[in-house]
Every structure is written in structure tokens, then in C-alpha cells.
Amino acid sequence: MSNVAGHDQPQRHDDDGPPPSSLGGDLGVLAALFVLLAATIACAFIPMGVGNMIASLAIAVAKALLVMVFYMRLKRDAPLLRIVAATGFAFLIVLIVFTLADVITRIPLLTS
């Protein structure tokens, strides 16, 4: 674990975290994000009922995963970070699901 540094050598050290990303990879992810942006706008204009919300959210999740996996380097950084990131979203799902579970089961009481 030598940390000889101070000179701007392009070589990396073991303790630097993930290696530099590839230029093509980063630009490829951006291109994919723009394709998904176009797709989500196109889907929004097609009447699909509840399918519109599902398509919107599915595309948003795909875009978010691209950003997290590649730009935020979850793919190549320490596995612990993937657990922390997943935990944040897991609690978000708990929050929304339990809120909606309450609302959905309460409506019949209100209207009866």
C-alpha cells in the first residue's frame, strides 16, 4: 500500500478507488440517457391508461440506474456502497408503499 505521490504520473495506486472511466463509455451512457429521454417523451403522448405511469417510472428507473452504475461508479467501487445506495431506495419504497397502502384501504371507508 505505497502512497508515493506528488508527481502527476498517470499510473494509479491501489488505494485510489475505481480506475478512470473510458471516454467512450461515459459518452455512450450520455447517448443512452438521451435515447431514454426521447422514449419517455414519446410514451407520454401515447394514451396507455395506467401504462403511461408505469412506462414513465420504468424509463426513469433505467436512467437512474445508468447514472448510478456508471457515472456514480457503483459498478466498480466498493460493494459496501451498493448496499448503502440500495438501502436508501429500499426505505423510499417502504415509505411510498405503506403510505399508499393506507390511502388505498381507507377510501372505501370514506365513501361508504
Added chain:
Amino acid sequence: MNSATARLAEQFDDVSQQREASTLGMWIFLATEVLFFGVLFAGYAYGHLLHGAAFAEAGRETDLVLGTIETSVLLTSSCLVALAVRAVQLGRQRGAAVLLLCTAALGTAFLVLHGFEYAHEYKEGLVPGLHWTQVGPSAPYKQLFYFLYFSITGFHSLHVSIGVVVLCVMAWRTMHGHFGPSWHTPLELSALYWHLVDLVWIFVFPLLYLLGRHG
């Protein structure tokens, strides 16, 4: 200046452990940010479930063109900041500083565009509490939508503003040789923060701007 060992705080065994602790701390902070915005999104889910038609009607009145441009701006800025981290890792500090300044400029452009959007909504009488001129049976629920719209985009813009300041500081520090291939943790963490701003917007855009477009 960019020596990794010189930056080693005494509580850590080595630079590797220090970097891991810093990155872990940042990700835990980002998880709390997800929940911060999550509460607003949960409110949105509640409103959408109970008053879907009014929400769709209100969603149609948001500015789709500006929203799309803002989304493109943020997606591009995320790519630029990822490239800035890459440039520092490859020892190209000057290029990294330029990329960081471009990212900050895109963030500023986002805020200016949002300012135009808010001004337009004010004129249209779509700002609950300040200037609300909507009438009709769905108006109270549209007000709920616009309350959420301004809360979510307002807090998001606050995050963008903080991000722009942080990116400018990082550009200045990169310019002055504070970071190099062996040590650039603050830059990495700032980039993570900026990506979070992008992540939030990725969900804001379909939920607020694309809602009810086919109706």
C-alpha cells in the same frame, strides 16, 4: 500539494481506508437526500392516487419544452462532471477544471431556465399562495399539484445552486493543483453530489412535466 499521504488523517490506517470512509459517508448522506425528496414524492403519489384527473390537467400546464431542455442540460452536466473526475485521474488538471466550470455553467443555465418557467407560471396564476387564479371543481387539487411542483423543483433548485458553488470551488482547487491522480477524494464526492441532483430530476421530469400529455 496532491500527495495522498500528506492528506492522511491520523484516525486512518492508510489512504485507502480514508477514501473508503469518505465515500461511504457521502453515500449515506445521499441516501438521506433520497429520503428527503422521497417524502415529497410520497406526497405526490398520494395526490395522484386520489385526484389523478386534476393532477393530469395540472401536469399538462407545465412547460414541456423548457422541462425537456432542462433535463438535457442536467444529463449533459452529469456526463461532464464524470469526465472531470476521469481527467483528474489521468493527470489532466487543466482539462478537469474546464469541465467542472462547464458543468457549473450548465447548472447555472438550468437555474435561469427554471426562473423563466417560474415567471411564466406566476403570470398564468399557477403559484399557490402568491398568485393563484385557477377556478373550477378541479382547482383545489390542481393547487395541490402546484404546491408539490414548487416544493420539489424549489428544493431541487436549491440543491443545484449549492452544487454550482461546490463545483466552482472544486474547479478552483483543481486549477491550483490541489488534486491529482493519487488524491482527489473531495472532487469525487462533489461529483457524487452533482449526480444526485441529476438523479432527482430524472424522476421529477416524467412525474411533473409528462403527466397527462396524451389527454
